Amino acid sequence: MIGPGITIRGTIAGDEDLQVEGRIEGAVQITRDLLVAEGARVAATVEAAAVTVRGRLLGDVAAGDGVVVESGAVLVGNVTTSRLVVADGAHFKGRVQMDFEVPGADAPRASSTNRRR
């Protein structure tokens, strides 16, 4: 847990859930879940299992278990995940990549790595 008065510049890695209430600049690489609490400011690339944003997260996110952006939160960055929730009142800007098929989809401008014949 990174308290509200703490600023960390660098990489945070580990095998535990991480709750950020302060500021991070750099990278987060954890095998469990990240919570960016309300008031927190994270400017970092993030790899985690699941990511929940209540504060502000600027950076690309890879979260295999899912990403939730709650109302009032901000996520600016590209997201690769299996599951995404953007609440009413959240702010989101970025590319989203989720692995799923749509029959006969010929994605006009979005990149489509899974093209089914």
Place this chain on the structure above:
Amino acid sequence: MASTVIGSSITVDGEITGAESLVVQGAVKGRIAIAENLFVENSATVEADIEAASVEVGGEVTGNVTATTRVEIKAEGRMVGDVRSPRIHIADGALFKGSIDMDVER
């Protein structure tokens, strides 16, 4: 089954095809090919070749019409085009310009 309805503020430039009946209140330009019945209402403008089971014209149709059951041009209807249909009814007051071919199997 439910109908497709093209409302009065809608214009379609293209083709409408399908299994259901079609009610046109707006504008369609292109082609209509449906399995069921076409209703061109008073506010509608259709510039298209039409294939349908039946066609009822209460608005404006420009194009050739092929119907498998019947065509009706109502008193408010205006049609320019050729009609192929086993039955046709043109109401008093309707405007029609084109040919009629009823030599179609009923």
Place this chain on the structure above:
Amino acid sequence: MASKAATTIAAGTVVAGRIEGAEDIDLLGRIEGSVHLKGALRIDEKARADADLEVTRLEIRGILVGNATATDTIELLGTARVIGDLVAPRIIVREGARFRGLLDMGDAPDEDDAPRPAQARRPAPTPARTPTRPAATPPRTAPAARPARPATARPEGEDAGEEP
């Protein structure tokens, strides 16, 4: 989904081409091409649009392959399957929706402002501020006063796995 709009494209109907209008459309069938609508387009769970959309509001429960811009809101409900770029001042993605593409609500509100969820309605990006770096703040003196929380940050290269 109860159909409330005057314009409905029934489940077995395909409209291919350009659709324009100033009323809501309920899509239960298929659209191919483009839609320019002053109104709401609702894509039903079994429906599909392979089209570029410019609408006021967009509610997706089915399949969209194409780019969409809304002046008001885009909402992806749980059964939505969308591939394409979505641009609107307000975008909601519900649990279960599947999406691939750009999701653009414009540049983030300035950090110093309180988040303004219902107010950011400008589709055009705000000028100047780059949102990628938090505003510089004076260094805080707190860190040393928290003995109960071991610092989890460390120089790159080491692994620690401390509890947060």
